[in-house]
Amino acid sequence: MKTYQQNGNHNFLIINQKTLKKVLVDNVVLLKGDVNYTTIYLRYGIQKVVPRSIKFFESFLETHGFLRVHRSFMINPNFVKTYNQEQDILVMINGQEANISRRRKHTIKSFVV
Template sequence: MYSCLIIDDENRSIETLSKIILTYCDNQLEILGIANNIEDAYPLILSKKPDIVFLDIEMPFGSGFDLLEKFDTINFQVIFTTGFDQYAITAIKFSALDYLLKPINIQEVKDAIAKAIKNVESKNVSNNFKILLESLKMPKNASNKIPLPVLNGLELVQIDQIVYCEADEDYTHVFLKDGTKKVVTKSIKDFEELLTSYGFFRIHHSFLVNKTFIKKYTKGEGGTVMTELETEIPVSRRRKVEFLQWLNEL
């Protein structure tokens, strides 16, 4: 049996989540306590030592992120719960952490719990909270800097300077406008989820390209794209039609 805490200032959300856990996960997860703000949550986590914490992002007198910054080491799984905040969700996704979007969905709760329990069993405590907290400190403006987890730490890069990304097994090579390349310890799928809303398209299973830097498209079975870096990138045959439609959108 694993243990959890629910940190949320909305009683309706607490009731919904508690009911789902008790109905569908009662043989896996025990609720040890509830807190409505970060001041009560911090000592509760220290005393109860839960395996999993369901953490609301927006609360009075401090956010869920403020709570996490109180800990030198985070040795529990976190499942964020939030209303629609695209900025926060993008940061959470890029950090490979889990979240539930309110109103809370039963299947999503079950999936998130299963994933968290698997991480508890394998003692896989995420070290990505630093990436998340760095992302959230960036200003919400057009520069849109993101922290890239490179081999020797974190490097902040503006999204609008990324020309394309190339997959390399569990790594991704990120090619920038100035001709430099960053080797990032995240998969290209992670980048696809993060960057699609910023004008990027997965033209091939190994390549994600920024429309801003597409110089030319050449016809073919799938065709090829020439970037402003003079790099020729293949377009997969199955993505060709969707890609050309996307390319012609204003």
């Protein structure tokens, strides 16, 4: 992943075999990891699948306020729609659900509530 700053906006590049895609960090709703692949969910329903683990993005996105809520999910707290405390699930503005691990539940409550 390459990162760069342009006019105060933070972006990163998604590099696949034949394409380069510029993604504005502020448009990322959540990341969902599945072994060595990560699906990046953007505003307006756009999804990008990248052949990288979620750990690859973690250190960069944490500096932009993202939270790792589960080993498979990293969220942008600005896009949380609801928090289901009974099931420990965050519902994002795009309808995606992110599970919250027991270990990270207390940290999430302070950001969301």
